[in-house]
Amino acid sequence: SQTIHQWPATLVQPVGSPLSLECTVEGTSNPNLYWYRQAAGRGLQLLFYSVGIGQISSEVPQNLSASRPQDRQFILSSKKLLLSDSGFYLCAWSDPNNNQPQHFGDGTRLSIL
Amino acid sequence: DQQVKQNSPSLSVQEGRISILNCDYTNSMFDYFLWYKKYPAEGPTFLISISSIKDKNEDGRFTVFLNKSAKHLSLHIVPSQPGDSAVYFCAASARGAGGTSYGKLTFGQGTILTVHP
Numbered sequence: 154s155q156t157i158h159q160w161p162a163t164l165v166q167p168v169g170s171p172l173s174l175e176c177t178v179e180g181t182s183n184p185n186l187y188w189y190r191q192a193a194g195r196g197l198q199l200l201f202y203s204v205g206i207g208q209i210s211s212e213v214p215q216n217l218s219a220s221r222p223q224d225r226q227f228i229l230s231s232k233k234l235l236l237s238d239s240g241f242y243l244c245a246w247s248d249p250n251n252n253q254p255q256h257f258g259d260g261t262r263l264s265i266l
Numbered sequence: 267d268q269q270v271k272q273n274s275p276s277l278s279v280q281e282g283r284i285s286i287l288n289c290d291y292t293n294s295m296f297d298y299f300l301w302y303k304k305y306p307a308e309g310p311t312f313l314i315s316i317s318s319i320k321d322k323n324e325d326g327r328f329t330v331f332l333n334k335s336a337k338h339l340s341l342h343i344v345p346s347q348p349g350d351s352a353v354y355f356c357a358a359s360a361r362g363a364g365g366t367s368y369g370k371l372t373f374g375q376g377t378i379l380t381v382h383p
Contacts, residue, residue, distance in 0.1 A: 189373075195375055196376055197310070197355065197357075197373040198373070199370055212370070243309050245309075252359070253300065253315060253359060254315060257309030257311070258309050259307070260307070
């Protein structure tokens with residue numbers, strides 16, 4: 154069966170520091186991969202999606218970037234974090250043939266101080 | 267522009283009764299709709315979905331209804347159980363040019379469901 158792993162579960166970072174969140178998927182090949190952010194009291198906002206290695210599409214302009222160095226690895230990064238980057242970050246995958254549903258990891262709670 | 271809206275931030279229901287969660291959307295290109303359930307500190311879990319070619323889909327205690335003319339969908343949970351207490355998100359997807367969407371989902375803000383014993 155397929156599983157998705159995100160780490161760390163919780164992260165506290167100072168303003169201006171770099172960020173690297175990692176997501177890996179097991180049990181499937183060539184998945185579509187997604188990064189979402191949930192701000193406090195709001196729905197999930199799609200940040201990036203990827204349909205293959207090295208292929209990244211950005212949905213909203215922001216201080217973050219994403220990379221997909223391997224088929225089942227998706228990384229969310231920032232060179233310098235802002236206070237507004239605080240939130241709950243979720244990685245998801247979907248079957249490339251069906252696209253839906255998306256299956257989510259347990260997320261990373263990021264707090265910027 | 268909030269293309270998917272859940273106008274009720276919270277809903278409280280007695281155990282055994284029906285829970286009805288509502289969702290409205292504005293983008294007429296949306297053709298696939300999903301409901302997710304989320305517990306605190308966890309990722310959303312897929313519950314049930316419906317394609318725009320249908321108006322109802324049922325899975326056990328969960329039924330989703332779609333009214334395309336009103337751009338409205340709802341999730342019915344019958345009977346409601348205390349373990350159903352969670353945040354429920356509706357989400358929508360649209361096929362882009364060429365018939366592909368890459369599965370991009372637009373989410374509502376969520377509704378907190380509390381089922382009392």
